[in-house]
Amino acid sequence: MDREQQRIEEDLRGIVSGEVLCGAASRSLYASDASVSEVWPLAVVRPRTTDDVAATVRWAAERQIPVHPRGAGSSVAGGSLGPGVVIDCGRFLRRILQTDGDEVRVQPGVVAAQLEEHLGRRTRSLGVDPANSGVTTVGGMIGRNSSGSRFPRYGAMSGRMISARVVLADGAILELVPTAPASASPASPGDNAAPAAMEADRLRQLASGVATILTSSRDLIAAAQPATRGTHGGYQLHDLLRTLDRDGLVDLPRLLCGADGTLGIVSEATLRTVPTDDATAVGLFLFDSLDRAAEAALRLRPLSPDACDLFDKRHLTLARSARPAFDQLIPSVADAGLLVEFSGDDEPAAAARFDEAARRLQGPRPLCIDVRRAEDAAEKAMLWELSRSVVATLHGVRGTIRPVPFLEDVVVPPEALPDFLRRLQAVLKQCDATAMLFAHAGHGQLHVRPYADPRDPEARTRLERLADAIYGDVVAVGGTIGAEQGLALSRTAFFATHFPELTGVFAAVKRVFDPLGTLNPGMIVGAPSVPAGWRPPLVSQPPPPPLPMLTWTVERLANEVDACNGCGACRSQSPSMRMCPMYRENPAEEASPRAKANLMASLLSGRLDPRSLGQDAVRDIADTCFNCHQCRTDCSAGVDIPAIVTELKAAHADINSLDLHAWLLSRVDTLSGLGGAVSPLANWAIANPQARWVMEKMLGVARGRKLPPFTGQQVIRWAARRGLTRPSRRSGPRVLYFLDTFARRHDLQLVKAFVAVLEHNGIGVFIDPRQVSAGMPLVAAGDVDAARRLARTNLRVLTEAVRLGYRIVATEPSAVTCIVHDYPLLLADDEMDRVVAATTDAATFLWELHREGRLRLDFQPLVTAGDVSQQPASRILYHAPCHARIGRDKSPAEHLLRLVPGLAIDTADRGCSGMAGTFGLSRRNYRTSLRVGLGLVSAMRSSGIEAGATECSGCRIQMEQGTSKPTVHPMKLLAKSYGLLAGPGPDCLDTLLTATSGPLTTS
């Protein structure tokens, strides 16, 4: 950080109670959003209060430094990017303040889905339904005047605004309400007037300023922003003119909607809510051409559907590949689709409206080739996925050339849609471009995404030309640009070219609020260039040494980084996803998965000093990832964030070496081996408070953490006695059991159980004693050299086994992840692909066996001892470990447990356990780990649950933390149900749950 930056940081720290970030690594995370732009801010402030916002704005105004409010940073037009101070309202201003009747008062950082959940409990809703509601914040929705598929019914955010507490350009704090303009210039209340009088005067001044502009530009506004359509690019002046004419008031809060933070920064808002939905009918119409789909949308308009979304062929193809259900539903001959929703007082009424629509499209001159009305709630949700998650998938298309969110957001009069689509196709052809298309056809809003490489300067020039041509056609049919996604960096300059008179009016409005132009300049009015700040190329210069540390080339690393489109879905708190446990616990930008991709992008592009790689700031950001891999599964682009993080950690470790505790904990297998060698002493030590205190100080292992007892060399000795340490002589299917640390060092019973289950199913088992631990803790710590050594040893053993026809199967999912995901990044080896293809986890292996009809099903009921007479089901809480969710089938162990009679399996996903291998063992992370796993641990404590089940040893430790209930590996339950484990019999679950592996120990 240079001295100027240091001074800024000190200045800002002195005036705000929130956080101030001026370091280059932190600023790099705020240089991008979901758009194609990159602009580095001078500083970032994360306010805790309205006063923090005001102090920052005042400080900036005095120095003529711009400020840029930010919510989730999911704008696809660069709305929150700028060279001044970014004010991140999404970190601390996240409270729902008051809910009263049909109103709710919120801070700007509240996420839409969080608000909907809150309102839903009161049978209310915001109504406005952006596709990314799990991410977008109320502040961003106001800034963007967001809307969604149900716009025809609920309109946009501007229809929800009642009042807003706003920080104005000079730092004044004002509650904006609809206000009558002063009829003549009233006397100013003077400097000593009461605050309320001063506030009222300021409101009147603003209202008068705006009213003057509205009345003097009445004809222009009416012509350029016809009231027949909902939203428009830029300030929604048509809305204000209507209210002024009707009520004599200037609706100042409404003016904030779509203003992109250029008129004031919202620190609180009161919003109008609506009753939750009536009954709905949802269906999908399919067409053999886009033209017919557009014509159908027009034909449905008189029926006033609540939503009418149009998909092109590419979108449908994407949907088919994303979900097998869509593959069955959508025939490949379909070139376009319309998702249509009708509401009604009850289901039959809604269905009748839908059926009328179907009659109109299927009548004597049928337009559609097929129609499918959803039968139930599950089917409705599935169809809605076309608009929701498939749009996210659209954002996630990978490759340097991909659909680019640049011209993106155009609105045409709905009746002009068929004509405009023809024009659009002609322009695309003329410019030799292809594009993806998704439209809210009911209100004529189109998302057009041309395929291009946005980091290629020539492609950008072509994109700009294409945008200009398309916008020309938009104007020709009476449309506008940048309504839902805004003008911001991507469209402000184009808007000025195509709507010069209206831009002049916008500039006048802006001057009323922000005469010095410090509030998010360059958005809506006054853009400096077209467009500001494209993202730079990533590999135009050598990578900063020592990158890359893994086997991939810098080009592949760059492609992986580039696959992150900044959509921000990894900031989601939605229970339907598991990513990102660390962000959920600490909702700060640096903890999000995309932060890691952005950080690496800045390093590769050279915008971040290469020396930062060795600095703590980079390591601190990388350390907010504990390698659970859930972003890789849930992110629609499947960005390999864990690999990017490994690069960052490995480079840092290479430059600085690991600190002692990280070094020791990454060698947990060695520590467990040493403990096993002196198991009586070690088992005494882990239960002794003084010894645990010493362990905490010396090894960094949290003293409050329950630890499993050591079994020494029992496993290998037992396997040798059973003749398992030599290749199996059985004919037929054979398995090399990869043990990893927990099974080998701590859980002989698990090894016995899995071997018994395999043998019971006629599978030969080989436990090669030369195998070593997989090395996941080393990978997670970034010690790739040590991990590579283990990988090399294991690869020799596994290659031999694979050549002999063995499958490699582990009871520990993280061992599988390490072999399948990390080994290819650690070692370049010709045999790697075969080993990876042969490796799987125990549950997946057995479930595949079952699907092939080869798993024995002679399971006997498992019930608790006390309940034998009445035979009620034993309630087991099954937790799918993160590393077991990476595969194609997200929960094979759950499917297997459902085969066991007598077990009632509770499988509601409570998110990550928070253990993440050795992460939760360490003193440094102990509390964070408990907070991440709180949902799961609380579920374990609930009275109906008798025991837990999970494949992961780390999750087991967490599930037993804070409860006396045991957690077992599903293989033990299977073995018990087969009658293969010692004990009074398969009907007695208690004996298993308190059997030899015993409870975990803590001091």
Ligand SMILES: Cc1cc2nc3c(=O)[nH]c(=O)nc-3n(C[C@H](O)[C@H](O)[C@H](O)COP(=O)(O)OP(=O)(O)OC[C@H]3O[C@@H](n4cnc5c(N)ncnc54)[C@H](O)[C@@H]3O)c2cc1C
């Ligand atoms: C996958 C995906 C799907 C999307 N779907 C939709 C959709 O269906 N409908 C839709 O409308 N948009 C959609 N968007 C666009 C975008 O997410 C929304 O416009 C969203 O409302 C932006 O919210 P945010 O919290 O990310 O705000 P940001 O991107 O951080 O900011 C958006 C604008 O609001 C301003 N702003 C933020 N906070 C404040 C504040 N406190 N006071 C004043 N101004 C502020 C910012 O300066 C910026 O100009 C989508 C984007 C993605 C990536």
Ligand code: SF4
């Ligand atoms: S990591 Fe994935 S989910 Fe997160 S911003 Fe990038 S593309 Fe979106």
Ligand code: SF4
């Ligand atoms: S691997 Fe897990 S902790 Fe790391 S960024 Fe992804 S979801 Fe978050």
